[in-house]
Amino acid sequence: MAATPLAQQTHRNRIPAERRRTFGLYVLAVTAAAAAFTLRDLTTVPDVLRHATFGLWLMAVLAIAGDALPVTLPGRWNTSAIYPSICFTFAIMIDYGLAAAVLVQGIAVGVASLRLRHALWRAVFNLGQYTLAFGIAYGVLHLLGGVTGDVGLSAAVGAATAWFTAKYLTTAVALWLRDGGALLPIIIGPLTNEALSTGALLMLGPVIAFLARDEPELVLALILPLLAVRRLSIITAEQRHLANLDTLTGLANRKALMAEVASAVAGHAQRAVQGDPRSRFGLLLLDVDRFKHVNDALGHEVGDRLLIAVGDRLAGAARDGDLVARLGGDEFALVAKRLTGPDEARELAEKIEQALSAPVVLDGLPLDVGGSIGIALYPDHGTNFAILMRHAEVAMYAAKNGGDGTAVYSADTDHNTPQRLSLLADLRTMLGMPDRGGLRLFYQPQVEISTGEVVGVEALLRWQHPTRGPVSPEELIRVAEPSSVMRLLTRWVVEEAVIQLAKWSAAGLRLRMAVNVSVRDLHTGAIVEQIEELLQRYDVAPEQLQLEITESALMADPHRVLATLTRLQLLGVGIALDDFGTGYSSLQHLRRLPLSEVKIDRSFVLSMADDGDDLVIVRSIIELAGALGLRVVAEGVEDDRAWRLLHAAGCELGQGWFFARPLPPDELADWLARTALPAPARLPAPPTPRTWSQV
Numbered sequence: 001m002a003a004t005p006l007a008q009q010t011h012r013n014r015i016p017a018e019r020r021r022t023f024g025l026y027v028l029a030v031t032a033a034a035a036a037f038t039l040r041d042l043t044t045v046p047d048v049l050r051h052a053t054f055g056l057w058l059m060a061v062l063a064i065a066g067d068a069l070p071v072t073l074p075g076r077w078n079t080s081a082i083y084p085s086i087c088f089t090f091a092i093m094i095d096y097g098l099a100a101a102v103l104v105q106g107i108a109v110g111v112a113s114l115r116l117r118h119a120l121w122r123a124v125f126n127l128g129q130y131t132l133a134f135g136i137a138y139g140v141l142h143l144l145g146g147v148t149g150d151v152g153l154s155a156a157v158g159a160a161t162a163w164f165t166a167k168y169l170t171t172a173v174a175l176w177l178r179d180g181g182a183l184l185p186i187i188i189g190p191l192t193n194e195a196l197s198t199g200a201l202l203m204l205g206p207v208i209a210f211l212a213r214d215e216p217e218l219v220l221a222l223i224l225p226l227l228a229v230r231r232l233s234i235i236t237a238e239q240r241h242l243a244n245l246d247t248l249t250g251l252a253n254r255k256a257l258m259a260e261v262a263s264a265v266a267g268h269a270q271r272a273v274q275g276d277p278r279s280r281f282g283l284l285l286l287d288v289d290r291f292k293h294v295n296d297a298l299g300h301e302v303g304d305r306l307l308i309a310v311g312d313r314l315a316g317a318a319r320d321g322d323l324v325a326r327l328g329g330d331e332f333a334l335v336a337k338r339l340t341g342p343d344e345a346r347e348l349a350e351k352i353e354q355a356l357s358a359p360v361v362l363d364g365l366p367l368d369v370g371g372s373i374g375i376a377l378y379p380d381h382g383t384n385f386a387i388l389m390r391h392a393e394v395a396m397y398a399a400k401n402g403g404d405g406t407a408v409y410s411a412d413t414d415h416n417t418p419q420r421l422s423l424l425a426d427l428r429t430m431l432g433m434p435d436r437g438g439l440r441l442f443y444q445p446q447v448e449i450s451t452g453e454v455v456g457v458e459a460l461l462r463w464q465h466p467t468r469g470p471v472s473p474e475e476l477i478r479v480a481e482p483s484s485v486m487r488l489l490t491r492w493v494v495e496e497a498v499i500q501l502a503k504w505s506a507a508g509l510r511l512r513m514a515v516n517v518s519v520r521d522l523h524t525g526a527i528v529e530q531i532e533e534l535l536q537r538y539d540v541a542p543e544q545l546q547l548e549i550t551e552s553a554l555m556a557d558p559h560r561v562l563a564t565l566t567r568l569q570l571l572g573v574g575i576a577l578d579d580f581g582t583g584y585s586s587l588q589h590l591r592r593l594p595l596s597e598v599k600i601d602r603s604f605v606l607s608m609a610d611d612g613d614d615l616v617i618v619r620s621i622i623e624l625a626g627a628l629g630l631r632v633v634a635e636g637v638e639d640d641r642a643w644r645l646l647h648a649a650g651c652e653l654g655q656g657w658f659f660a661r662p663l664p665p666d667e668l669a670d671w672l673a674r675t676a677l678p679a680p681a682r683l684p685a686p687p688t689p690r691t692w693s694q695v
Helices: 005-012 017-042 045-050 054-068 085-096 098-116 120-143 153-179 183-188 191-214 216-242 254-273 291-298 300-317 342-357 385-402 418-431 473-480 485-506 526-538 551-556 558-571 587-592 602-607 612-627 640-649 665-674
Strands: 280-288 323-328 331-339 360-362 365-367 371-378 406-408 439-448 453-465 469-471 512-516 545-550 574-580 597-600 631-635 653-655
Touching: 017 098, 017 120, 017 153, 045 098, 054 085, 054 098, 054 191, 054 216, 085 098, 085 120, 085 153, 085 191, 098 120, 120 153, 153 183, 153 191, 183 254, 191 216, 254 280, 254 323, 254 331, 254 371, 254 385, 280 300, 280 342, 280 385, 291 300, 300 323, 300 331, 300 342, 300 360, 331 342, 342 371, 342 406, 371 385, 385 406, 418 453, 418 473, 418 485, 439 485, 439 512, 439 665, 453 473, 453 485, 453 653, 469 473, 473 485, 485 512, 485 526, 485 545, 485 665, 512 574, 526 558, 545 558, 558 574, 597 602, 597 612, 602 612, 602 631, 602 640, 612 631, 612 640, 640 653
Parallel strands: 371 406, 453 512, 512 545, 545 574, 574 597, 597 631, 631 653
Antiparallel strands: 280 331, 280 371, 323 331, 360 365, 439 453, 439 653, 453 469
């Protein structure tokens, strides 16, 4: 919900501890300057009171009464609220001099301070500001030829301008010293609205002064226009405030968030020059988990109430000076100022997580609330709002995908860095070139462990970039997979693989070839038509081609993937489950999917000779696959010990550098012609590693 006027005043009465000394000195300086300008004139107060007229008393009463009911404007820029006393005290200065104006304004400030519960220091500062403004304005008035009771238009305008400038600038500097940031945006931000509202009140002063001298009762006729000015100022301020407000939660909106980040960026330079270790700030982005489920199940009205509750908890968890905003939907953001580094940002994120941990009870129904929080730090992860926002979003999705709840931005998890976007553009371009710009397929043999016979190969992608040099397959897939380029890449890989199978078949070499595909390729049936057309065009038997999918890809959308896999099986193409044992698949998936093969992940095979637990896992996978009638391929066979252990466990096929590295097609043909692999049955048995029960 929006902050109440009382809460706003409480906030404005507080000064951050680290700034109290500087701010206190500033208040003393303003007060001292005010005294220097007006001290001599204040000695005439007794004489003014002795010669007070009905017009003076009437203006004094109206000034004090007006400030007894001030309207505090919402928003950060509330420099003075609406104080109707200004027009009357300015008129008093014109007709009765500086001392009378300062005296009446001082009483009005005291009344308004009691009404608005100002702290003592703030009341003193306000009085000092008014006194200084009147002192400067009175000097300008006489400098431009005005005398008490007889003021021309130019003198009145000059005095009003001087009064407004002094009051406005002292307030802007006070906000700057209290809140930090850059001074110029604080000055420029509300200047137009303040000049219109305060200027209108000041320029009524000469009119009131003229009436008070000759027909003081006519001053009462100006009350209605003053009320109109007051109302217009309130409407203007409220509209400006609402433009920065999320109407549902009462929090700041995206526009206000952008302004806050810009202010924090400007303030960073000053603090960095001063050597302040807390010069950084963080942008925290929160996405509410499972909010769509609440909306779908209970309706939007309950969803809105849940968002309001989340906003309240975020505001409660934020520190003084931090800004909480709602960006729309179920996304919130927080600008955390004065940070030393990522650890402090994480601590704040953990505090937010703790605040959201308790269920929100709506209509007697407890709703679990959680969120994923991404953190981007200035200047480490960006130097403007757009970059920080994008990087915070990347971190948020990393937190959501990793299940950690909170993540700090890392370039490793960002698929959209300028370098990767450039690499993606290059990949798209090179897929359209005749020579594919250095893209090639290498082939690694798959060997039947019991006989040493090569029965298949896996097609592996390699890219020798014309300017960057070799690009790792992991980086290539990481760049391509989230984009539509992945389907173009798969289409080329599958076609290249089928063409190579046709060439080998023509040369009398019949092998089965495994090709990796991503989940994006299986979301529609397009890949089925593509493979069927290629197999017919190049006269390749469907059973010679096998597609490999990962467990994580399968779990991303098992129902849509299952429909495509079923069509591929009916076509005669084999399906292998890659990296088995590292993902989230279950026995139910193994039973339902049209699989012909599972591949044991290399991480288990590499260490099974020395780690009894990994050996148990490998044996269990082999036994499970055998019971389900599935062929088993072990990746990562790097030495003869692993080969012999796999043979003893009943594994059918092996793949790894112990047999051969990935080879270009010509080199693979030469390797096949000159290489004869022995069967492990003719090798001595390896020592049996200890299992966990023997440790």
